Amino acid sequence: MTTTSTGPLVLPAPDGADLAVRVRGLHRCYGETRAVDGVDLDVIRGEVLALLGPNGAGKTTTTEILEGYRRRDSGDVSVLDHDPAHATGAWRSRIGIVLQSAGDLGDLSVEESVTHFAGYYPSPREVGEVIEAVGLAEKRTTKGADLSGGQRRRLDVALGIVGRPELLFLDEPTTGFDPEARREFWELIRFLKGEGTTILLTTHYLEEAEVLADRVAVIARGRVIACDVPSRLGGRDESLATVIWREGDVVHRTQTHEPTREVAALSSRLGGEVPGLAVHRPSLEDIYISLIGDDNQDAS
């Protein structure tokens, strides 16, 4: 149990990779509960790493230890070559944090809030540009309390990036966004990544992880049980493909490791075009659910 976090499902960062975050053997208990139970995690400089996991799996505790909010019981943690348990102002100026729901800043306008927080940093982004980038240009004089849930979230993001962070923590940033706003947000993340920002993204939306993340780490029962590029996570690229086709009124489906051969055989048997042909690989969500399920069975 204790050594499984370095098992075959977890792809470690390549040797010599420039790491923004390095975690080894992280533990944290709350009373009898082992919230974090041996997390190993690397975030490579410049990448977007999505951290997935069910509620209560240890995501928040892990990220809040990395952000310097919570203490750890044991383990080695390095965030931008610094131990977050001993946070300094200089270190804090290099990271940006977008926390889950907050209800503050209700009496200040968007512009006042962003301007105020920009003042905390040694070389902040231009306030107008940040407000524009998060899509709040039309709301710059609106008070925080009068913003919609999604707009509020954008303000949180604005305050997280105004200091020009090297490493950005995003904790479920798109909760409450409509699909269009989510897509705009994805553009913003791509822009930040393009500028070289390293991003650790916690999300419940697997589609979001698939679209944005260079690598995905799945955390369950306090440890990282899988970490890889989205297309290979949990052996996704090697798992069985499902081939679906129709013959007359009957829909057939078969699972195979060789979908190309299967389709070619079908094509020659049915004489050319295969009616209703579809080939599916498991989605990231399928893989995720099976990973979480496996882990729960292991434990019981």
Place this chain on the structure above:
Amino acid sequence: MTSVTATSAAVKLPGAISLGRRRVSIELKQFFRDRQSAVFNFLLPVLLMVIFGSVFGGQRLGNTDITFAQYFVAGMIASGVLYTSFQNLAIAIPLERDDGTLKRIQGTPMPKLAYFVGKIGLVFVAYVAQVTLLIIVGKLFYKLVLPSGAQWFTFLWASVLGLIACTLAGIAFSVVPKNGKGAPAIVSPIVLVLQFTSGVFFQYDQLPEWMQKFSALFPLKWLTQAMRSVFLPPEAAAFEVTGSFELAKCAAVLLAWAIGGLILSLVFFRWNKRGQD
């Protein structure tokens, strides 16, 4: 791994004092825009003065021609110290701990000292504005006689010492309410009880002895007493329990509360909600 730290070494961070100034201005904006805090901490003493002044203002102190309005203004200004510092902070800080304000600023390079500089600045500005309003209302409606000469000096040190003591007490007390929502229900009764027992609403020397002994443990009684020496003529000392305003003792008690409040704040102040560290 080592090469990446090089860029950060030369960074010049904004200092605690300049950020403290920024915090003061943001605190003031939030204080006066939030209707609840503006009414509860700022306007309430003025309202109380108008009500009590209208009911009892014309009464005289003993056989003198000192009006009760004069006596009451001293108490209301002393209360103003308590409202703008203790009540304000002991309610606002738990709310800020709950709504994410403290967590958000903790995640920035802002020096923590700047937060307290902001709070202290807010308290002082709010108090000065409130006293000005109280004096104007007193002068316009209740023929308030303004202090003169050395009385202004007493007014100054009593205000500053009282604000420091009650600000620190408020910061320390901010760990007591379990959450922000429940804070007013704990803090306001304390302020109200202290006002009733410290000679704000009633003449102090006519209160039961046990009540006098109780309130003498807390700063408001001494602050009120010092303010009476400011707003009442010297002969009014006859209406004090000991026949004197005991200014040295007032200063000593306020100082003791300031030191105690500082120690308690340093030991017990918390940025995180319970169970979130």
